[in-house]
Amino acid sequence: MSVNYGETNILHRRQWILRIVPCSAVAIILLVLPAFLPFYLQNIMSKVIIFALFAMSLDIVMGYTGLISLGHAAFFGVGGYAAAILIKKCGITSFWIICPLAILITAASAAILGIIALRVSGIYFLLVTLALSLLLQNIANKWYSMTRGTDGILGIPSPDLGLSSLFSWSSTGLYYFILVIFVICSFLIFRIVNSPFGNALQGIRENEHRMEVLGYNTWLYKYLALIIGGSFAGVAGILFAHYNGIIAPFHLGITTSTLAMLMCIIGGLGTVWGPIIGSFIIILVEYFSSILVPERWPLVLGAVFVISVMTLRGGIAQQLLRLREKLFYGSIKG
Amino acid sequence: MEALRVNNLYKNFGGVQAAHNISFSVAAGERLAIIGPNGAGKTTLFNLLNGQLSPSAGQVLFFGKDITHKTVFQRTHLGLARSFQITNLFLELTVLKNVLLALHGVERSRFQVFRPITFYDQHLDKAKDLLDLIDLWNKKDDRVQSISYGEQRKLEIALCLASKPKLILMDEPSNGLTNVESAEIACRIRDLGREVTVILVAHDMDLVFEVAERILVLHNGRIIAQGMPEEIQSDPRVREIYMGSNDMIVECLN
Numbered sequence: 396m397s398v399n400y401g402e403t404n405i406l407h408r409r410q411w412i413l414r415i416v417p418c419s420a421v422a423i424i425l426l427v428l429p430a431f432l433p434f435y436l437q438n439i440m441s442k443v444i445i446f447a448l449f450a451m452s453l454d455i456v457m458g459y460t461g462l463i464s465l466g467h468a469a470f471f472g473v474g475g476y477a478a479a480i481l482i483k484k485c486g487i488t489s490f491w492i493i494c495p496l497a498i499l500i501t502a503a504s505a506a507i508l509g510i511i512a513l514r515v516s517g518i519y520f521l522l523v524t525l526a527l528s529l530l531l532q533n534i535a536n537k538w539y540s541m542t543r544g545t546d547g548i549l550g551i552p553s554p555d556l557g558l559s560s561l562f563s564w565s566s567t568g569l570y571y572f573i574l575v576i577f578v579i580c581s582f583l584i585f586r587i588v589n590s591p592f593g594n595a596l597q598g599i600r601e602n603e604h605r606m607e608v609l610g611y612n613t614w615l616y617k618y619l620a621l622i623i624g625g626s627f628a629g630v631a632g633i634l635f636a637h638y639n640g641i642i643a644p645f646h647l648g649i650t651t652s653t654l655a656m657l658m659c660i661i662g663g664l665g666t667v668w669g670p671i672i673g674s675f676i677i678i679l680v681e682y683f684s685s686i687l688v689p690e691r692w693p694l695v696l697g698a699v700f701v702i703s704v705m706t707l708r709g710g711i712a713q714q715l716l717r718l719r720e721k722l723f724y725g726s727i728k729g
Numbered sequence: 730m731e732a733l734r735v736n737n738l739y740k741n742f743g744g745v746q747a748a749h750n751i752s753f754s755v756a757a758g759e760r761l762a763i764i765g766p767n768g769a770g771k772t773t774l775f776n777l778l779n780g781q782l783s784p785s786a787g788q789v790l791f792f793g794k795d796i797t798h799k800t801v802f803q804r805t806h807l808g809l810a811r812s813f814q815i816t817n818l819f820l821e822l823t824v825l826k827n828v829l830l831a832l833h834g835v836e837r838s839r840f841q842v843f844r845p846i847t848f849y850d851q852h853l854d855k856a857k858d859l860l861d862l863i864d865l866w867n868k869k870d871d872r873v874q875s876i877s878y879g880e881q882r883k884l885e886i887a888l889c890l891a892s893k894p895k896l897i898l899m900d901e902p903s904n905g906l907t908n909v910e911s912a913e914i915a916c917r918i919r920d921l922g923r924e925v926t927v928i929l930v931a932h933d934m935d936l937v938f939e940v941a942e943r944i945l946v947l948h949n950g951r952i953i954a955q956g957m958p959e960e961i962q963s964d965p966r967v968r969e970i971y972m973g974s975n976d977m978i979v980e981c982l983n
Contacts, residue, residue: 589845601819610805610834
């Protein structure tokens, strides 16, 4: 016998509870965490959150749409550079002007690079995105008058919200500021990936050709996914520029791209919160291993990556989802 | 009213003529079957009709409108749906999501970026209707990967119906099914209303004679015969083609 509508609604409601409980638990932990942490760990947590946003933006492109990009840091870097240049060269200080402008610049660059990169697919897409990000890195290296070359742009101040007379930035304040932006962005991303548009992206990942037959202009969807993913990466870049105080050419390059890619893979592709877990693990492992074994921390990071790929197929998020299914759905479905 | 008219369609792959001067028309509401031995160009013809391939020459009219140069998704929006010979679904997604994607594909809501897909009650209702029709509503949360092959074939047809088609191109709907399952597919096709036109490609002669009102025989990319099922059965040229090959259809034609 088929399940009737009433039961389905209960199922849906339970699903919502199952979603909201872990979300609010994480939110509460993130809210009260700074009270228990020394300031340098607060800074590390800020970095975790910034990279979580960056990895989530890559996940839209890679995990949901299935476009494997090795150039995603280009948008991270463009966002950061745009903010830095607007502050240092154009003398604009207000965050409320810098942020939308820098996002627009990132979105525009994603729109231009997307047209070039989406002419090819598969492994060629990976190579073209890599080449484009290296191109941007080179521009940042050589255009000394604008980007200060290999030194990068130094001394980027904390965001000016127009409240500077009221309070000055502490690491706790910066943490909360980044957290607020992060929560807004992750809510937006959550809505996007669950919308008809977001589901269409997943359909394209699974079977692009069938999506065309169902009436979707798949090229346009991939293009929009790149622009949306790029824009969120830009937001992460802006936050990073403020947080770090320095933005340098390598932030546009492959090391930064692969870092985000590792976060997505370890955390779990195609889930909203997988990249958050990935970012948490990678940044913390990076931080502690650089303290404990300063010369060999990449080795530790590499080991973590290999082990998690071998033991956690589909990333930590998928493993947790499977566990949840076993715990909660086994009884309902049976 | 003509649902589809094909004028002098040609398609060459290098030296191979996969479609050679093909012309035919289908009336609205009609059920046409296209048969022919393996390699006759049936699937190529479907690919030309739904826009996956563009013809070397010729013209395709859909309800009087020239669609020869329209893209695949534009044709779907006009009401041309297609099912596939080899199951062509979203294996990692749930059954329900497969149907919802098909439902949204022909509506403006496919560009909606902010409203969760589960908030569209109307679409959920329609999905329930479609899945009830093929007895898959109780498996709506299962991944397509995990349902049986026969169920996947039925889902394939449900996806077609979800895009509100005026004309369905069905490529071997009963491919690889048991007799019972194949008879069920035949029932589903006969149950379709007359507002839907069906063009069917099949090797399964039971299905063809069950469903088709007119048959078109393809051989080496050419139409060699068309007519009522009884005429085709007794057509000497058709018999010769099938006699020449080791095809199972020989028995069915006799």
